[in-house]
Amino acid sequence: MSKKERHREDLYRLLDEFLKSVDDETLVEYLTSNSSLPGRRANIELTRAFAEASEEYSAEHETEMWGLCVKLSEISHHEAPVGDPREFLPFCGAQAIGAIGSVRPGLFEEATSRLRALAEDPRWRTREAVAFGVQKLLEKEDKRTLNALEGWIRDGEWLAMRAVAAGVADPTALKNKKIAGRALGLHREIFDRILASKDRKSDGFKTLRKGLGYTLSVVVHAIPDEGFGYMRQLADLRDNDAIWIVRENLKKNRLRRNYPEKTDSVRRLLE
Numbered sequence: 500m501s502k503k504e505r506h507r508e509d510l511y512r513l514l515d516e517f518l519k520s521v522d523d524e525t526l527v528e529y530l531t532s533n534s535s536l537p538g539r540r541a542n543i544e545l546t547r548a549f550a551e552a553s554e555e556y557s558a559e560h561e562t563e564m565w566g567l568c569v570k571l572s573e574i575s576h577h578e579a580p581v582g583d584p585r586e587f588l589p590f591c592g593a594q595a596i597g598a599i600g601s602v603r604p605g606l607f608e609e610a611t612s613r614l615r616a617l618a619e620d621p622r623w624r625t626r627e628a629v630a631f632g633v634q635k636l637l638e639k640e641d642k643r644t645l646n647a648l649e650g651w652i653r654d655g656e657w658l659a660m661r662a663v664a665a666g667v668a669d670p671t672a673l674k675n676k677k678i679a680g681r682a683l684g685l686h687r688e689i690f691d692r693i694l695a696s697k698d699r700k701s702d703g704f705k706t707l708r709k710g711l712g713y714t715l716s717v718v719v720h721a722i723p724d725e726g727f728g729y730m731r732q733l734a735d736l737r738d739n740d741a742i743w744i745v746r747e748n749l750k751k752n753r754l755r756r757n758y759p760e761k762t763d764s765v766r767r768l769l770e
Contacts, residue, residue: 597632633666
């Protein structure tokens with residue numbers, strides 16, 4: 500039995516107890532004590548198991564599971580700062596919100612709204628959980644999710660755009676060429692926002708730029724003809740931030756090893 504499967508077994512028992520007692524204390528204690536925080540890497544296997552179990556249990560206990568996950572996601576950075584074991588709770592809650600929203604149509608809009616708000620959380624793990632939550636939504640509700648993400652870009656907030664870029668940079672989802680095309684389109688919209696902005700000094704922008712330094716290569720790998728064509732357009736703009744982003748993506752093995760000639764052709768444009 501894998502680590503994730505063991506966590507799933509434990510979570511089934513703990514969720515059964517929670518649903519009987521409506522007391523989440525034992526479940527919360529299990530999540531925090533197994534969080535691997537403080538530390539460099541949170542317990543990803545556990546948080547994925549929690550999202551999947553929450554999705555499964557929501558079929559018969561939608562109200563209770565939704566309420567639990569929202570409660571976890573609302574634990575603030577004041578209550579649970581970076582590195583604190585309780586930081587793991589919103590990390591789990593955000594991903595589970597996406598998982599439940601993907602299978603409970605009536606909660607989809609609230610799920611995307613809550614993830615949009617969490618995209619600007621000061622904790623990087625919570626922001627990463629938003630990207631995972633978006634990916635859960637893409638699995639079951641790709642069209643609705645992609646349409647919602649366009650609205651996040653229109654809001655003009657850098658961290659929300661970072662969540663969009665990271666959320667659609669999912670190799671599994673990008674196997675669908677229609678999704679890959681939309682993902683590239685969303686990246687185009689983000690770059691349009693960047694290129695039109697003279698305010699690129701904020702921490703939020705720096706976080707977005709760093710994220711784009713890898714997400715674009717994931718999308719380009721999925722649709723190389725269109726993707727490399729767009730990278731050439733960005734290279735021709737001679738914009739310092741666009742050039743930095745393109746250069747970082749060209750370093751990724753997914754491009755260098757799979758498309759060496761295309762990668763070199765774009766790199767030469769940057770010289």
